[in-house]
Amino acid sequence: MQQRRPGFPARITPPAPGGPRPPILSVAVQRPGGIPAPAGLGLDSAAVRSRMVQRLAAGGVGSSAVLAAMGAVERHRFVDSALVIQAYEDTSLPIGLGQTISKPSIVARMMELLLGADIAHSTGGLGRVLEVGTGCGYQAAVLARLAREVYSIERLRGLHEKARANLRHLRLANVHLILGDGMEGYAKGAPYAGIVAAAGGAQLPQAWCEQLAVGGRLVAPTALADGQQVLLVVDKTAHGLKQTVLEPVHFVPLKSGVS
Numbered sequence: 001m002q003q004r005r006p007g008f009p010a011r012i013t014p015p016a017p018g019g020p021r022p023p024i025l026s027v028a029v030q031r032p033g034g035i036p037a038p039a040g041l042g043l044d045s046a047a048v049r050s051r052m053v054q055r056l057a058a059g060g061v062g063s064s065a066v067l068a069a070m071g072a073v074e075r076h077r078f079v080d081s082a083l084v085i086q087a088y089e090d091t092s093l094p095i096g097l098g099q100t101i102s103k104p105s106i107v108a109r110m111m112e113l114l115l116g117a118d119i120a121h122s123t124g125g126l127g128r129v130l131e132v133g134t135g136c137g138y139q140a141a142v143l144a145r146l147a148r149e150v151y152s153i154e155r156l157r158g159l160h161e162k163a164r165a166n167l168r169h170l171r172l173a174n175v176h177l178i179l180g181d182g183m184e185g186y187a188k189g190a191p192y193a194g195i196v197a198a199a200g201g202a203q204l205p206q207a208w209c210e211q212l213a214v215g216g217r218l219v220a221p222t223a224l225a226d227g228q229q230v231l232l233v234v235d236k237t238a239h240g241l242k243q244t245v246l247e248p249v250h251f252v253p254l255k256s257g258v259s
C-alpha cells in the first residue's frame with residue numbers, strides 16, 4: 001500500500017506587529033493517536049508557498065514562468081516529515097545519503113538562467129533539458145513546468161528511487177529519471193537546450209559541453225582555481241563556448257560512478 005505523505009503541519013506564529021495576518025489553515029492535522037485536529041490549526045501550504053514566491057520576486061527573480069512553477073510545486077512533499085515545517089523557508093535541507101535539496105532561491109535562480117538560453121528565445125521555450133543530480137526530485141518537478149522534456153540523472157540508487165516515489169503522484173509524462181553517472185551526461189537525450197547541475201566539481205565534464213545544442217546553455221556550480229565554488233554559465237554558440245562566472249555558491253560535490 002502506498003504510504004500517505006504528511007500534509008503541511010500546524011504552526012502558530014504570532015503575527016508581526018503591523019504585518020500580514022497568518023493564513024487560516026485548511027489542512028486537517030493528524031495528532032498522535034490518530035485523532036485529526038480540527039481544521040483551522042495548520043498552515044495552508046498554498047498560502048505559505050505564495051509568500052515564498054513573493055520573497056523570490058522581491059529577491060530579484062523576474063521570470064513569471066519561474067515564479068509560477070515555484071508556486072505550483074509543493075516542496076513540502078519532497079522532504080522528510082520532520083522537515084516539512086521548514087519546506088518554504090529559503091534554506092537547503094537534507095534529503096538523505098548526505099545530500100541536500102537546494103534552497104528555493106537558488107533553484108529559481110538556476111531556472112531563470114536556463115530560460116535565458118538563446119535557443120529558448122529563438123524557439124519560444126526550452127526543449128530538452130538535462131538535470132544532473134535528481135536528488136529528491138523537487139527541481140525536476142519545477143523543470144517539468146518550464147521545459148518540454150526533462151532528463152534527470154542521479155548516481156545514488158536510494159535517491160533515484162526516492163525521487164521516483166516523490167514524483168509518482170504528479171504523473172509528469174515529460175520527466176525521465178535515469179540512474180547513472182551524470183558526469184558522462186546522458187547521450188540518449190542529447191542535444192540539450194539546457195543542462196543544469198545540482199552538484200559541483202573541479203571542472204566541467206566535457207560530455208556536458210558536447211551534449212549541449214548550439215544556442216543551448218549550461219548552468220552549473222564549479223570550483224575556481226582557488227577552490228571557491230561559483231555558479232558558471234556556459235553558452236554554446238555557433239562560434240564556440242562562452243563562459244560567464246557568477247556568484248559564489250555551495251553545492252554538494254559532483255562524484256563519479258553509481259552506487
Ligand code: SAH
Nearest residue numbers: 133135136138139154155182183199254255
Ligand atoms: N536537484 C536536487 C538536488 C540534489 S543534491 C533536488 O531537487 O533534490 C545533488 C545530487 O547530485 C545528489 O543527489 C548527488 O547524489 C547527485 N550527484 C552527484 N554527482 C553526480 C553524478 N556524477 N551523476 C548524477 N548525480 C550526481
